[in-house]
Amino acid sequence: MIYDRTKEMEAWVDLIPEEMQKNYNRFKRVSEVLTKDPEPQVGQTPKEVIWTKNKAKLYRYQPAKAKTNKVPLLMVYALINKPYVLDLTPGKSLIEYLTDQGHDVYLLDWGTPGYEDRHMKLDDYVLDYIPRAVQKVLRTSGADEISVLGYCMGGTMTSIFAALHPELPIRNLIFLTSPFDFADLGLYTNWLDERYFNLDKMVDTLGIVPPETIDFGNKLLKPIANYVGPFVSLADHADNEEFIKGWTLLQKWVHDGIPFPGEAYRQWIGEFYQKNKLINDELVIRGHHVRLGSIKANILNIAAQHDHIATPKQVEALMDKVSSRDKTYHVMPAGHVSLLVGGGAVKRTYPTIENWLTEHSK
Amino acid sequence: MTQETTLDPFALWKNMYEKTEANLNDVIHETLQKEAFSEWLGNYQNAFLQYQSFVQKTTENYLKQINMPTREEISSVASLIINVEEKIENLDQKVEDELLTNPSTAEINKLKVSVSKLDKKMDQILKLLQQNEKKAPPVSSEVQK
16 A cells, blocks of 8 residues: 555656656655665674673784785774774775785774773773783784774873883884873863863763763764754765765764763863873873873874864874874874765875885884 | 746755854854853753662662662672683683793603604614624534534
8 A cells, every 4th residue: 555655656756847856856865864774784894803801802804814014003992982983894994905905903892881891990991901902913913013003082092001011012103083182172171171060970870971971072062063964965965875875884883882981981081181181291090100201102193184072283292292203293184083984084094004004014 | 038947945955054054053152162051061960960860779779679680780790700701811811921931842842852862762772782682693502512
């Protein structure tokens, strides 16, 4: 019955003017994308798990592929959203791009924390997980040195790890839109003001902070562009299947949040956003003083010009603090996510990282 | 001559969106950066947390009354499993370190090689002795003559 009606409707649409047909088809395609289309597949580059700890997993990508670069690359992801943004889909994947070029790529995926992980602190991630993952990578690859790439908050964690482990053979450090200086954060500074934002009560009540809370904070920075903008773009490009594919992939990732372990959140907001301890050499991790000046590895630090989550100013601040002789700072014409996903990323970000890495691994 | 145009509601809406978005953004941004908004956000957060706390306590009491495990209790079990896994991980690390750094395996292998060389030499000596025995004349019969 419904099928008959749909057929009748389709026949009727054929009779109306072309302009109106176009609008009908646009509306139909948008409805299909939002209600009927299956979720896109993500993280399809072949991988094997080489180590696990609690919910964290260490992956090695394309193990069967020849590794021409002698220094392995460990990617450290953030505690926000899922790491498949680094391996979104074939042809739009930083991991696939690098492994295809002969790099031995590993990814430390933190997994999805549960209520039992509410006591996890940044100390645990930085001192218990990352060093062990580095050791595993070195043993699996048989290499003497390692490169580490930190994405967003994962980069901030990587910098702390590198500062606290000068004895480890870290040859290269790559940071992608990682904030280091939290002095002037615009709206965030106002919203997270200690006088109004009750951080302790939030952590004590919720235990683990739901992903919606973090997503809400990020989207509130540009509410119209974030809440309405994506749907305007979708309707505008409803006849472009390639655009729709990219749109659904990105929307899947944006809405695929994970909870933030309470104690780590207390540190992240309290000691970074509210007190800006890292850049001022005031951060203490399990009794160890973190001094970014202890970092001597080669550095590639990439910021995105239109990033409002980790602004170029926040990212660039690292450059004056580290003791590295070989350090490069790049600002890409992109946003926080488009730096890694989309045509611009494939054309600019991936080759920039690959070229630098190859050059610094000889 | 008149140009025939058809109504395109989407184009109309998109045009309106693009024209008003920038202005609206400015207005919203102005509101969001006011201290009063931060204060309101803080009040909203407190009220939300108060409500969450109430819901959690009520649920916990109810679950206890009907003899069902609470979230706290289930997470305690999960923590116990994580702790056991942690101990296995530590053992795994020790075994791995031992295998890679302890020279005992190499020494045993060296010993094995030495013993097998020694074994071969012993065989050679025995062989030579047996050959010598066969070649030597029977001493006892000559003595009788």
